[in-house]
Amino acid sequence: MATDASRAEGTLTAEDFRRLSAFRYQLRCFLRHSTDLCRAHGLTSLQYQLLLHIKGMPDRDWATVGELAERLQAKHHGTVALIDRCAEAGLVERRANDADRRYIQVHLLDEGARLVERIAELHQPELQHLRDELPVPILPGGGY
DSSP: OOOHHHHHTTOOOHHHHHHHHHHHHHHHHHHHHHHHHHHHTTOOHHHHHHHHHHHTOTTSSEEEHHHHHHHHTOOHHHHHHHHHHHHHTTSEEEEEOSSOTTSEEEEEOHHHHHHHHHHHHHHHHHHHHHHHHOOOOOOTTSOO
16 A cells, blocks of 8 residues: 655655456457447448547537547547548538538438447446456555
């Protein structure tokens, strides 16, 4: 157990490292499982995440390219290319924004909605496992 003095100096204990390692391991297992689920349904992990972020937008059923880039933590041009691939696959479509023509709305098509709903449903057991097992390593001062 760390003393208050060692915590104040930012020194991590062996237990801190154990929890951080376990957290990273569980996170990595979830991501691998997610990638496998996506591949089994003909999507890349990024395609699924794009569909999920559109479906999960608060108070509306579409997203802008900028919003999607932020949620994916990706460059604008990379997000545009991902949207292009999803549009070619019949998963999303672009629509002009009536209020501001500078912004394009990205909407799910029926096949994109079907896939994101199915894959999200299949993630539920693994998410429950994370809720039960994940040792979130929050340290005093908020650092990971």
